[in-house]
Amino acid sequence: MLVLFVCTANKLRSPTAEDVFKSLPGIDVLSAGTNPSAPRVMSRELVAKAALIFVMEPHHRERIRKKFKARPPDNRIITLHIPDEFERGDPVLIDLLRQRVTPHLDAFQGPEESSTT
Numbered sequence: 455m456l457v458l459f460v461c462t463a464n465k466l467r468s469p470t471a472e473d474v475f476k477s478l479p480g481i482d483v484l485s486a487g488t489n490p491s492a493p494r495v496m497s498r499e500l501v502a503k504a505a506l507i508f509v510m511e512p513h514h515r516e517r518i519r520k521k522f523k524a525r526p527p528d529n530r531i532i533t534l535h536i537p538d539e540f541e542r543g544d545p546v547l548i549d550l551l552r553q554r555v556t557p558h559l560d561a562f563q564g565p566e567e568s569s570t571t
Contacts, residue, residue: 457559458504459485460514464492466542467510471551473543480563488517501525506562508555510536532558 459471464487472485486496496517501507502524509515515533518525525531534554540547 455480455505455563456482456484456500456503458496458500458507459483459510460496460507460518461485461487461510462492462514462538463487463489464494466540467536467538467547470540470542470544470547471508471555474548474551475555475559478559481559488514498522498524505530506558507531508558509533510538530562 457475459468459475461468464485468485468487472483475481476483484494484500486492486494486500488496501518501522504526507518507526507530509518509531510533512533512535515531518531519528534551536547536550536554
């Protein structure tokens with residue numbers, strides 16, 4: 455199962471999320487940016503493969519919904535409401551990510567597959 459984290463530049467928030475969740479068993483985690491100059495640009499292929507997409511802000515969600523027909527259902531594109539005010543690896547950002555992402559991963563994977571609790 456591919457989980458995709460999306461922010462604008464793919465330099466701070468989404469790579470931090472990738473770092474936090476990449477070691478979880480049973481899922482593949484990647485991050486991407488909506489900006490064309492991002493190190494990994496959100497692409498049709500990534501969006502189509504993703505089982506879950508976590509976006510940092512509402513405008514990221516809207517961009518996915520408008521640009522990509524092949525995407526997860528809308529209830530699997532989750533807005534985390536994390537503003538662009540954190541540095542990569544910021545402990546506050548990491549705590550926010552864990553608090554906001556883990557319940558969704560647990561619910562999606564089901565109790566027998568979840569290892570995030």
